[in-house]
Amino acid sequence: MVVLGIDPGSLKTGYGVIRCDSQGCSVLVCGLIRLHSSRSHPERIGEICRELGQVIADFQPERVALETAFLSRNVQSALKLGQVRGAVIALAMSHNLALHEYAPREVKSAITGRGAASKEQVAFMVARMLSLSSVPEPYDVTDALGLALCDLLRGGSRQKRTTQVTARGKSRSWSSFISKSPDMVIREFRAEKG
Secondary structure, eight states: OEEEEEEOOSSEEEEEEEEEETTEEEEEEEEEEEOOTTSOHHHHHHHHHHHHHHHHHHHOOSEEEEEOOOOOSOHHHHHHHHHHHHHHHHHHHHTTOEEEEEOHHHHHHHHHSOTTOOHHHHHHHHHHHTTOSSOOSSHHHHHHHHHHHHHHHHHHHHHHHHTOBOTTSOBOOHHHHHHHOGGGOOOOOOOOOO
8 A cells, every 4th residue: 555645735735645555654745835935826736636646656655644634713824724725635636646634633642642633743653653763854744654654544443333233223324425425415516696
């Protein structure tokens, strides 16, 4: 299994590709896409997509693990991050890759056993779990590797969780809900011309 982890940002986007097989897990590539603030936001998004598109072409990941959005007091920063995330999601979908999103606390919990772990603790554990001789820098890179590791540790169970049956015998999957409640689903929306 090959997973691409992405820690998105409008000025720095970390990425890491991990392969896991019967021999263990290893890093195929990791790095940082550092963007110049003097460039326009659309130019930066284009650069992120080009760079990550090349990583996908070179290493052929089967899945992408992406950090979820966080709440921010700065509306402009949150909007820009949302645009970067949207571009990354579109890139993954255009390559027909499975995409899983993880909150920072979920990644920290999977890697260190504690959802409130520091970035230093996550970086140390990522390096240790992947048998790296040194801790990759900056934290955007170790966060991306942590996302990929989290997906490898929890990703397989995500599919199972969406189709589990509750104790009352009711399915919790969206596909089951849609098939049982077709009247609750809006299939098409057409805007009326005014």
